Amino acid sequence: MTAQPPSPRTVAGWILRRPTALSEAEQLQLKSVLAQCPGLDALTRHVRPFATMLTERWGERLPEWLGAVRQDDLPSLHTFAAGIDRDRDAVTAGLALSWNSGVIEGRVNRITMLKRQMFGRAGFELLRKRVLPA
Template identity: 35%
Template structure:
C-alpha cells in the first residue's frame, strides 16, 4: 500500500487485492493511502485536496487514521508547505540518513578518517 500504485508489479498488485478483499477496513485504508500518495507531489491545489482527504479519513471508522489526521492538524502549516511548495530538503535528509546508517554499522569501531572515506566512497 505504501508503493506508488503505478510501480506495483503484477504479483504485488494481486497480493494487495487479496489483502484488501480479506478485510473490509483495508478497503478504506488502501483507498486513503492511495489518495494521499497523490498529494506527495507538490502542486498548488494540494492544500484544498488535503482538507478533503482529512475529512474522508475522519469519516472512516479507522482509529489509526484519526490519530494520523490529528497529527496533521497539529502541524498544519508545515504539512501544507510540504505539499504545495516546490522546494524541499529531501536530498539533505537522504545524506543524513545514509551517514547515520554507516555510523550504526561501524558501531564506533572506526575513527573519523575511515568513516569519512566510507561516506565519500558510498
C-alpha cells in the first residue's frame, strides 16, 4: 500500500513556513515533493527569499530578487515581478519601512460599513451623527 500524497494546501504551507518551523518528517516530505517537481522547486527558491524580505524588512534586496526571478522560466512569477516593477519605489518602501496605513484603512472600512448599513434608510444627518462621533 502506497502512502497518500500530501495535498497542494499542505505543500504550500510547508513552502511558506520557515524551514526551521517544519518537523523533520515534513522536511523530508517536502524534499521528496520538490525532487519530483522541478518547477515547484524553482518556485520555492524564490518564494522563501521573498518571504524573508517581507518579514525582515530587506527592501534593498528587491532588485536582486527580481533579477533572479527573471532568470527562471516561471510565467506566474514573471507576472508578479512585472506588477512589482510598475510601482517599484512603493514596493521597496513597503518592504523596508515600518510605517503602514492600517489605522487609516480601518477607519475607511468602518465608514464604508456604516454607509452600507444605512443605505436607503436614513438621510445625510443620521449618517453624519453615526460617522463623526467615531
